[in-house]
Amino acid sequence: MGGFAGWHHNAVARLEEQGEARLICTCDPQAAAFAAQQQSWHLAQRGVRVFEDYRAMLEACHRELDLVVVPTPIQLHSEMHAAVTALGIPVYLEKPPTLDYAELEQMITNDRRSPKASLVGFNFIIEPQRRALKQRLLAGEFGALRAATLSAFWPRPAEYFQRNNWAGRLLLNDRVVLDSCFGNALAHFVHNILFWTGAPDLASWGQIAAVRAELYRAHAIEGADTFFTEADTTSGVTMRFALSHACSGASTHVETVLCDNATIRYVVGGTIEIRWNDGRVDTMPFENFDGLVENHRDYYRYLRGESPRPATTLVDCRPFVTLNDLAHISAGQITMLGADRVTAIRDEKEQKEYLAIAGLSSAVERFIARGEWPSASGWPRPPGDVVTPADLPRLYETVRAMAAARPQVP
Ligand SMILES: NC(=O)c1ccc[n+]([C@@H]2O[C@H](COP(=O)([O-])OP(=O)(O)OC[C@H]3O[C@@H](n4cnc5c(N)ncnc54)[C@H](O)[C@@H]3O)[C@@H](O)[C@H]2O)c1
Known part of the structure; x- marks a missing residue:
């Protein structure tokens, strides 16, 4: 919920208002520390379930998810991407995917478990x-x-x-x-x-x-x-x-x-x-355009089958x-x-x-x-x-x- 994840929350809330997305769940190990943000995002009114552990969140909610956004510290990207793609769900993964070339190869292999490719959130390619x-x-x-x-x-x-x-x-x-x-x-x-x-x-x-x-x-x-x-x-x-x-x-x-x-x-x-x-x-x-909102939109178009590929795989x-x-x-x-x-x-x-x-x-x-x-x-x-x-x-x-x-x- 903190750092750049907060920006994703704002972008998704905007897209939800426009009927383009629906946030099902979110997590942060310090979820309680983000009480004010949770209020400003109206998480309770929107019916968003809040977890402290991403594994518990995936276990409880995975059947309802079309994608999972991973805007967490770089060193957590590969384990989170692995857990999500193991469920056949693609990821909107914040850049950089990893900075370890061998780990990237493992992530490329893992990504094939989802029928749709993950997006890496390099904002300016679109x-x-x-x-x-x-x-x-x-x-x-x-x-x-x-x-x-x-x-x-x-x-x-x-x-x-x-x-x-x-x-x-x-x-x-x-x-x-x-x-x-x-x-x-x-x-x-x-x-x-x-x-x-x-x-x-x-x-x-x-x-x-x-x-x-x-x-x-x-x-x-x-x-x-x-x-x-x-x-x-x-x-x-x-x-x-x-x-x-x-x-x-x-x-x-x-x-x-x-x-x-x-x-x-x-x-x-x-x-x-x-x-x-x-x-x-x-x-x-x-x-100018809102890079984050437009990257979400572009990725959704791909997930719906309306465009051939994510901007950056x-x-x-x-x-x-x-x-x-x-x-x-x-x-x-x-x-x-x-x-x-x-x-x-x-x-x-x-x-x-x-x-x-x-x-x-x-x-x-x-x-x-x-x-x-x-x-x-x-x-x-x-x-x-x-x-x-x-x-x-x-x-x-x-x-x-x-x-x-x-x-x-x-
Ligand atoms: N696209 C962009 O323009 C842009 C801008 C800034 C950051 N980023 C990227 O976003 C990612 C996060 O960067 P940041 O600076 O916001 O990091 P950060 O350290 O502020 O972490 C972001 C959030 O992740 C949460 N988090 C930590 N461990 C977690 C866990 N186990 N489960 C769930 N949540 C957890 C933290 O509590 C924090 O709220 C990085 O990959 C960074 O490069 C992208």
Whole structure:
């Protein structure tokens, strides 16, 4: 009921008002702590049964369910997805499905027990403007696709990493979590870049051939809060990703797709621009829509047999999970940036503390535009290794070694 699950409750309540869904049951181990929310969602009036254990909920209610939404901590996704699909019920699973490539394979196998595929809730794949542009890209209108880049900054105050027991963690009870800006908070945009680079169909994602990465942290957390990652797809497209939580000011993100005849600049919630090499510029305002409600609607259409597939299936997540795992394996270590490179900024209005890496914007610009690594301009680490999917089995030893070298975790 808490965190993003609350947003799902709001979305489902809206859809229920419009006769498009009916909530049968819900659960939270601390259900009583959400008394006020339960009232505002009118759970009692709507006849929604409330449980503290999801297994008891499934046992009692499974015959009535067409789908189950799983918006819980990442490390619970696979066991909950397994329990639901074992009953033949598909799942609306929050992103990321898991950040462990081997667990993803098990989940793909489990998903086949349900007659309908599960959806992974990457919000932006259903955007009509994104889909229309990708169709034009696939039709060759912009010339051959050469590269795609993402720069994304989302300042997070120190308290963000203390909000639950898994924030910023690499491992929990020796299980892979890998919570980070790349794997979690900004994962949507990483998955979007893979969507741009996927061919031959609209529902294709770029397949990973090789990855190189440098991982840094400003916060005293187990995982990384800043990623510089470069990857080649099997079709020879180069992708660069620069992401950070260790910054201050406004959140920004820009997806860029470079083709022979034009460059597309796509900002979710902002503007979409096509810069043609002959000097023309087409600008389109971003058509806002309620992403969560529309993702529910899109998935219901699929479950009713009115559309051929969910926007993102578990199989479609292989490139994302592979890329995230290989970024860790390539980097081999998470480099703690010292006081000389990190500035503490207090936002008096918010009453929150931010840690910002000095020179981050220019480092990101040089990396995105020219592929220049921070380590080449003095950031204190050696370059990452070039790794390929054959290196994936090294994930566990890498992550354990990173966790063993963690700073004092608050
Ligand atoms: N699609 C998006 O835009 C978006 C945005 C934010 C978060 N998310 C995703 O949503 C998921 C949850 O993230 P969060 O930050 O809200 O996490 P969170 O730690 O706040 O947990 C969400 C809720 O799950 C509940 N929970 C914990 N254990 C449970 C259990 N055993 N059974 C039932 N409920 C349980 C918690 O009590 C909490 O209320 C993650 O996968 C995250 O990436 C998606």
